[in-house]
Amino acid sequence: MRVLIGGEDELAVSLAEVLMQDHDVTVLAPSSMRGSSLDRLDVEVRWGSCSSSTALQSANVDQAEFFIACTPADERNLVAAAAAKRLGAKQAICFLRRHEVQANEREAERLALSLGIDQVILPAERLAREILRIVMVPGALDVVAFEGGRVRLVRKEIPEGSHLTTGTLREIGVPQGVVLVTCRRDEELFIPKGDTRFRPGDQVTAMGDQKGINKFMTRFLGDRQRRDLRRATVVGGGVVGLTVAKGLESAGWTVKVVESNERRANEIAQQLKSMVLHGDGTDLELLAEEHIGEDPVLIAVTSRDEVNLLVSLLAKQEGVPRIITRADRMTNERLFEKVGIDVVRSAQGAAIHSVLRKISRSRDEPIAELEHGDLKVLRLPVREDFPPTPLAQMRAPVFAIVGAVSRGGNVLIPQGDTVIEAGDTLLTICTAEDEEEARNFFSNFSGASAD
CATH class of the missing domain: 3.30.70.1450 (Regulator of K+ conductance, C-terminal domain)
Structure with missing residues (x-):
């Protein structure tokens, strides 16, 4: 399949790197990217602006089954995607990364439809929804839904004392409606068999229907979401943090939001019932004063990876049992996990997964990637x-x-x-x-x- 990507930063490079494994990829980028990491990829590169009809035609946009506009400028992406569709691209995908045009995905989809664009992707909203899915399942390291939500996949570490460790898988059995599909033990990844004996610390992945997954989580992994544990601190009040806080509020959680920008803190305080604190999430005195170490969950989602990592490490030091961290650079996801962060997700990764799902619906492609691919x-x-x-x-x-x-x-x-x-x-x-x-x-x- 021929894919044309219009972009000018790391997102375009990461998207090309993922798609080039199975597709014929061309990147249309400004000349300022000469000598960048694009040079190491096995893709064709054309120089020019993706919002220019002349540049699109020179990149043979009419031969592209998919055109993807993913520059940092929302207006440019809309213009580029609409132009690509008009010039013959079979399908056009438009990234809206800065929320300059529309406030939410539903509004953005209506705008895109009016311009003839096939799909819009708001990376920040996608990341927020991914984080919410994980937070809502106690202790989960990953949660993915398939078949319109009728099938769920959940990955979790087996705790000490779990019934899963009391015998072989054949002896223990699992509820109807669940299949244990993988187990990671240290660096080893394997499919559980009847004679498998699980150990505390193993990361087990279960796939099943809603009823089966719920039974499995409560019966074997000791997960009953007590109401007094439904408390979280969200550090970062940007689009991701605000969306996560609203989602948790709707689910009955008690939430504290920490935002370093005073003006932004006042803005989001008007939109939330939760406590909004103006302060620095890396301030140990603030963490102690607000008893943030006593909350069962901390979610660090500022726009800076280094701040999120520092906040997470401080929270871990304060004894927060579950930490979910944003890493906008996909290369930082594995790094953050190696230093002990429980769950790491990136807006970039969430957006790329959305593209993969869109392409998979038109061809026989993977519908999801797990454990960093x-x-x-x-x-x-x-x-x-x-x-x-x-x-x-x-x-x-x-x-x-x-x-x-x-x-x-x-x-x-x-x-x-x-x-x-x-x-x-x-x-x-x-x-x-x-x-x-x-x-x-x-x-x-x-x-x-x-x-």
């Missing part, structure tokens, strides 16, 4: 001449496991005796390096036993 979630259609076959007979020779089956508008969470039928769609988790072999296995499986 180490794992992929695939939606694999079962061919029409496929003979009914128990899933237990479809054991792939690579790291791949079916976590859910979509059939005739319904979703099944499979067990070993679940029979896979022609026309089904398999939600399959595999490692990035095994993606091609996993696709080939499930596409070419003949119905005979894989043993």
Whole structure:
């Protein structure tokens, strides 16, 4: 698939780096980016402004299946995406990064529709929604929804004393409607089997329907969200912080917001019921005075990675049990986790995942990436001449496991005796390096036993 990206900063580079693995990517960038990290990528680069019709035509925009406008200027992105669509791009995606044009995604979508643009992406709102999904599941390290929310994937560390550590997986069993798809133990990643014995500290990933996931979390991981634990401090009152605070308020949480800019603090105080503090989130005296160390959750979402990291480390030192941190540079996500931050998410990463999902709906592409791209979630259609076959007979020779089956508008969470039928769609988790072999296995499986 041919993808044309119009951008002029690190977001364009990161997007190109992800997409070039599976697509023919061209980047249209200003000459000021000559000698930048674009040079190390296996992509074609054309120099010029993405809002210029002449530059778009010279980059063969009419041959692009997707045009993505992701400069830092919202107006320029709108002009570029509308022009690209008019000049023949099959689909146009527009990033609105600064909230200069519209206040929320719904308003932005209406504006884009009027301009003929296929999709708008507000990275800050996407990041806020991602953080809220994780916060709402106690102790979760990752939460992703599929199939319109009917299937959820949750990753969590197994605590001391968990029932999961009392025997083998076969002996313990898990609730109906749940499949344990992966386990990470230190640096090792594996698919749990019947004889697997879990240990405290293992990070286990479960996929299932809402009822099954809830039962699994409460019965095996001790997660009953007590009302007195629904307290959080949000450091940073920008778009992300305000959206997160509003979402937590709506869910009945008690929230404190810390914002260093006095004018901004006064603005958001008018929009929230929560306490808004004007101050520096790295001020130890402020943290102590406001008893921030006593809150079960701290969410650091300022616009500066170094501030978020320092706030998070101070909160960890103060004994805050759960910390969620924003890192706008995707390269900082792994770094922050290595120094002990529980959950790290970036607006850049949330936006790129949105692009991947959009492209996956038009082609047979991964619908999600997990653990910084180490794992992929695939939606694999079962061919029409496929003979009914128990899933237990479809054991792939690579790291791949079916976590859910979509059939005739319904979703099944499979067990070993679940029979896979022609026309089904398999939600399959595999490692990035095994993606091609996993696709080939499930596409070419003949119905005979894989043993």
